[in-house]
Amino acid sequence: MIYKDHTLKIYNSLSNKKETFTPIEEGYIGMYVCGPTVYSNVHLGNVRTFMSFDMIYRYLQHLGYKVRYVRNITDVGHLVDDLDEGEDKIAKKARLEKLEPMEVVQRYTLDFHDILNKFNLLPPSIEPTATGHIIEQIGVIQKIIDNGYAYVSNGSVYFDVAKYNEDYEYGELSHRKLEDMASNSRQLDGQSDKRNEQDFAMWKRADPEHLMRWPSPWSDGFPGWHTECTTMSSKYLGKKFDIHGGGMDLKFPHHECEIAQGKACTGHAPVNYWLHANLLTLNGKKMAKSSGNNILPGEILSGKSPLLSKAYSAPVTRFLMMQTHYRSIMDFSDEAMLAAEKGYNRLMKSLETLPKIETGKVSTLDIAEWRAKCYAAMNDDFNTPILISHLFEGVGFINLLKDKSASLTAADLDLFAKLFSDFVYDVLGLGVAFEIYDSRTEKLKGTINLLIEMRDLARANRNYSLSDQIRDRLAMLDILLKDGENGTTFDY
Ligand code: AMP
Numbered sequence: 001m002i003y004k005d006h007t008l009k010i011y012n013s014l015s016n017k018k019e020t021f022t023p024i025e026e027g028y029i030g031m032y033v034c035g036p037t038v039y040s041n042v043h044l045g046n047v048r049t050f051m052s053f054d055m056i057y058r059y060l061q062h063l064g065y066k067v068r069y070v071r072n073i074t075d076v077g078h079l080v081d082d083l084d085e086g087e088d089k090i091a092k093k094a095r096l097e098k099l100e101p102m103e104v105v106q107r108y109t110l111d112f113h114d115i116l117n118k119f120n121l122l123p124p125s126i127e128p129t130a131t132g133h134i135i136e137q138i139g140v141i142q143k144i145i146d147n148g149y150a151y152v153s154n155g156s157v158y159f160d161v162a163k164y165n166e167d168y169e170y171g172e173l174s175h176r177k178l179e180d181m182a183s184n185s186r187q188l189d190g191q192s193d194k195r196n197e198q199d200f201a202m203w204k205r206a207d208p209e210h211l212m213r214w215p216s217p218w219s220d221g222f223p224g225w226h227t228e229c230t231t232m233s234s235k236y237l238g239k240k241f242d243i244h245g246g247g248m249d250l251k252f253p254h255h256e257c258e259i260a261q262g263k264a265c266t267g268h269a270p271v272n273y274w275l276h277a278n279l280l281t282l283n284g285k286k287m288a289k290s291s292g293n294n295i296l297p298g299e300i301l302s303g304k305s306p307l308l309s310k311a312y313s314a315p316v317t318r319f320l321m322m323q324t325h326y327r328s329i330m331d332f333s334d335e336a337m338l339a340a341e342k343g344y345n346r347l348m349k350s351l352e353t354l355p356k357i358e359t360g361k362v363s364t365l366d367i368a369e370w371r372a373k374c375y376a377a378m379n380d381d382f383n384t385p386i387l388i389s390h391l392f393e394g395v396g397f398i399n400l401l402k403d404k405s406a407s408l409t410a411a412d413l414d415l416f417a418k419l420f421s422d423f424v425y426d427v428l429g430l431g432v433a434f435e436i437y438d439s440r441t442e443k444l445k446g447t448i449n450l451l452i453e454m455r456d457l458a459r460a461n462r463n464y465s466l467s468d469q470i471r472d473r474l475a476m477l478d479i480l481l482k483d484g485e486n487g488t489t490f491d492y
């Protein structure tokens, strides 16, 4: 197994340090990542987070680990203000669009899968839904009540943070102290069923008009957002597992509450390594569904956005994301996409020529050293930007080999090609499916350009009925021709 030859360091948000990764059971890894709340189309920021964990999943598998990767679908319980008041996000969308909540869930779950597929993300091993685990969630809540860390109030159940903090440390992940949180919080207004502001809902009693409701020992109601992840992660990965991930914005309160619930249930920490992917920003501000400051993945592929000068393919977008370390903030822009497209094409063109290289009698390039550098980058907390810089060093090797300024023995050339393919396709996920997509796009563009030339010819011959026909038929296919000073361009 390759992993035996590697020391993988992972940045653990619990300690705020890079730590040597050791799984609980040798050779096996349990990994849980918080999935989407399926009440609207995923935006590119969401995609970035899931792509970061896809790369991590791919690399762990590449190292030879057997990974059980669980990523949930939040289809109930995530309230509009992320705290314990306000409407359920899915119920609100259902009310506004006059749909059944499960119609909303179905529509956006399909969109989520479609987009992740287009961007070549591997499906997780298990994708459980919150509504499919109500009975298990009730069991977890009951256990926490029995252990003395939760209380029932007016049909709702709240986690008793102050009581928990007497025995454990609330705030250990977000590195906050409960005393500071308490002094900064607003006073409860007497309407709330909570004892303290920091307490969080595990079960909410539903108002009579609330559509999403299930019977429970406490009331007809629905589970709180944090409860589903504690429940489903422990059900499928055990009461202690290796890796838990999500976007940086989930660290508090969501993941802090998960740790508290886990310890309140079992007496020990539920997770060994907490990983957080950083945010994608647009115009320097967090990309978010609720604020409207976002770009949809479909807009990138179609180019139909005022933020873009043209359409970009999914692999170029993926390449752009991989050029930034998953823990760094990344700002999205058209310029960055243009640069990524150049880089991606250079890498791929170079790879295409690799099979044509002839072997030599001796190796004048040190492939073993290059291999070690590539692995060192990935073993250093999945440093994909450094890996990519080494891959471009590999492009330099290919150029030298093509010019016959360097040579490799058959064995070294095989190793070099295998490593390139492993890193580019398997680990970074710039996969084969993309190539098909790309060549089709290129063919379509070539065909449109041919039609533009024929239209120009028709116009030069004053055959306006033909030139108009070409323009109108393309418009019917949503391909719009734009005549400008420098000729005709198109948008599709
Ligand atoms: P949500 O559907 O809002 O629960 O978010 C799904 C995932 O996307 C979570 O892990 C979030 O942390 C992550 N996420 C939300 N906004 C962004 C963003 N702007 N950049 C990166 N990840 C994000």
Ligand code: ZN
Pocket: 033, 034, 035, 229, 254
């Ligand atoms: Zn979660």
